[in-house]
Amino acid sequence: MTTPTSSSVSIRSDVCIVGNGAIAKTAALGFAQAGHSVTLLVPAANAQNEAVTGGERPWDVRVYALNHTARDLLASLKVWDALDAGRVAPVDAMAVNGDGKNGGSLGFDAFGAHTGALAWIVEDSNLNSALDAALKFAHKVEIVKGCGTRLSCGPEGAAVELEDGRRIDAKLVIGADGRDSWVRGQCDIGIDYRSYHQKAIVTNFSCEKPHHGVAHQWFTCSDGIIALLPLPGNRVSLVWSAPETLAATLMDESMGELAVRLCEYADAPLGALRPLQPESFKAVPLALVRPHALTAPHVALIGDAAHAVHPLAGHGMNLGFGDIVDLLRVIGEREEHRAIGDERVLARYARARKEDVLLMQLATDGLERLFGANLEPLRIARNLGLNLLDKLPFIKRRLMAHAIGQ
Numbered sequence: 001m002t003t004p005t006s007s008s009v010s011i012r013s014d015v016c017i018v019g020n021g022a023i024a025k026t027a028a029l030g031f032a033q034a035g036h037s038v039t040l041l042v043p044a045a046n047a048q049n050e051a052v053t054g055g056e057r058p059w060d061v062r063v064y065a066l067n068h069t070a071r072d073l074l075a076s077l078k079v080w081d082a083l084d085a086g087r088v089a090p091v092d093a094m095a096v097n098g099d100g101k102n103g104g105s106l107g108f109d110a111f112g113a114h115t116g117a118l119a120w121i122v123e124d125s126n127l128n129s130a131l132d133a134a135l136k137f138a139h140k141v142e143i144v145k146g147c148g149t150r151l152s153c154g155p156e157g158a159a160v161e162l163e164d165g166r167r168i169d170a171k172l173v174i175g176a177d178g179r180d181s182w183v184r185g186q187c188d189i190g191i192d193y194r195s196y197h198q199k200a201i202v203t204n205f206s207c208e209k210p211h212h213g214v215a216h217q218w219f220t221c222s223d224g225i226i227a228l229l230p231l232p233g234n235r236v237s238l239v240w241s242a243p244e245t246l247a248a249t250l251m252d253e254s255m256g257e258l259a260v261r262l263c264e265y266a267d268a269p270l271g272a273l274r275p276l277q278p279e280s281f282k283a284v285p286l287a288l289v290r291p292h293a294l295t296a297p298h299v300a301l302i303g304d305a306a307h308a309v310h311p312l313a314g315h316g317m318n319l320g321f322g323d324i325v326d327l328l329r330v331i332g333e334r335e336e337h338r339a340i341g342d343e344r345v346l347a348r349y350a351r352a353r354k355e356d357v358l359l360m361q362l363a364t365d366g367l368e369r370l371f372g373a374n375l376e377p378l379r380i381a382r383n384l385g386l387n388l389l390d391k392l393p394f395i396k397r398r399l400m401a402h403a404i405g406q
Contacts, residue, residue, distance in 0.1 A: 011144060011168045013037040014340060016160055018148060018183050019176030022064075022124070023303035023320040025131040027176055029077045030328050032140035036340065039168050040135070041160065044145040060123035061202045061280050063237045065091060065215070065229060065314035067119050070321040082130040083122065089230045090117035092213030095269070099220045118215075119314070121229050121237065144168065151186035151299075157341055158298040172341035173299045174327075176320075179289055181305035187296035194365075196286040198224055199247035200311055201240040203281035204231065205259060208271025211236055217312075218265045219367070222246075225312045226265055236270065238262070239311060247283060255279045286310060288365055294350040298341035300327060307357050310364040319360055326352040 014036040017028050020043055028040045066074075074080040091110075098104035110118050135141055146162040151173065153159075160168040175183025184191070211230045218226045225241040242250060250258060255275035262273055289308035294301050303320035330348040331340050338345055 009166050011039055011142070011166065013039040013142065013168070013170050015039070015172050015174060016041060016168045016170035017174045017176055018160070019178065019303070021176065021178065021303070022127050022131060022317070023324065024176035025128070025135060026073065026077065026321065027174055027302060027324050028141050029079070029131070029134055029138055030073070030324055032138045033077060034328060034332060036140065038141045039170065040141055040143045041148065041168065042143060042145055043147065057125070058278055058280065059204045059231065059235065059276055060125045061204055061282050062124040063121050063229060064124065064127065064317045065119040066122055067315065067318045068115070069325060070318050071120060073321050073325055077134065079130050079134050082133060084126050087123060087126050087232060089121040089232045090213055091119040091121060091215050091230060092117060094118060094215045094217065097218045121231060148182060151183060153297040153299070171298065171339050175299065175301045175305040176303045177305055179304045179308045181301065183299065184291060184301055184305050187299050189296060190292045192290040194288040196288065196310060197244050198241050198286045199244060200284045200286055201242055201247060201250050201281060202238060202284070203255065204235060204237050204276045205273040206276055207234050207236050207273055209269070210234060211270060214269070216266065216269055227314070228266055228270065235276065241286060241310070241312060251283055255281065288361065290361065294353060295346040297343065300346055300349055302327065307361065309361055312364055312367060315360055319357060322356055323353060
């Protein structure tokens with residue numbers, strides 16, 4: 001596989017995918033497996049993850065809770081079995097806690113959901129390494145490094161012009177380029193944007209007590225939403241959606257001080273927490289992004305380019321995998337006379353994704369608003385609601401079936 005370098009080269013393929021994350025790479029493999037030629041446009045500076053050599057890799061602070069939809073898709077692409085299994089942790093149960101000393105609680109487990117695991121915790125680096133390896137053997141995928149400067153559409157397809165003068169012609173362009181999508185902007189697709197005035201603080205700890213595959217989550221009012229997800233061994237991954245003022249304080253403190261803060265919540269189920277070495281953490285601003293459309297002529301959006309949600313449910317990445325599944329399905333089921341970028345075909349994709357995406361947006365945004373309100377009547381009501389829901393097994397099973405992608 002070669003990458004064109006001449007400024008006069010025009011690259012032609014059935015599909016051009018813009019993006020360099022796991023969603024873009026998975027989509028490239030999916031369309032290639034379906035028999036389409038694919039051009040994957042990635043930034044020149046970081047086209048692939050660099051392999052870590054010598055000793056054990058440090059634990060990645062960015063992790064995903066992948067559901068059954070994501071796992072099944074990756075398995076069909078021969079990627080799931082290529083993951084480093086020793087660094088993948090199944091989630092066997094989930095414990096959700098309300099705010100206050102007498103806060104409500106809600107529990108889910110794989111047995112009650114009639115499945116082997118609720119989800120699997122996978123590091124970003126582990127997933128991308130497996131995808132990069134698969135892409136090296138994908139005969140119908142050409143990786144092009146560069147930066148798009150203009151996206152134009154005509155009767156037969158779309159063209160992406162690069163800053164070095166090259167052009168990619170495709171029947172379908174897929175924007176998988178994140179929350180601030182360049183593809184979306186080129187199509188003049190407007191967005192509804194709501195900042196949560198929070199930052200997700202992510203890092204990893206070792207825990208004194210075994211976590212037994214349980215993901216713990218605390219909905220607090222003043223401190224935001226705290227989640228500790230199981231990693232292999234006695235390790236957990238922290239995702240703390242903290243108000244901006246608190247987030248600034250947390251980022252100024254040491255990892256040891258952060259561990260002490262978490263003791264108020266984690267001491268009973270997990271014991272003392274200790275930072276993993278080498279110490280590392282990130283802070284990611286949180287916002288709700290709702291594009292006014294998922295498609296444009298010969299263009300489809302997937303992943304965060306199509307929807308950015310609050311991470312409290314851990315399903316932002318899973319929505320992106322669901323996008324790929326539905327887009328591949330509607331294109332595979334199209335009439336013979338319709339091209340893959342046909343307006344009616346893409347409209348079917350938008351309709352297929354509407355309910356799933358809307359439900360997740362409403363659920364995550366609604367929960368964030370509900371538990372962020374510092375009113376005593378609401379505090380009492382939401383804690384009672386958690387306790388009541390915990391005693392309704394039928395509804396719990398329905399909720400879990402939707403969340404895990406079954």
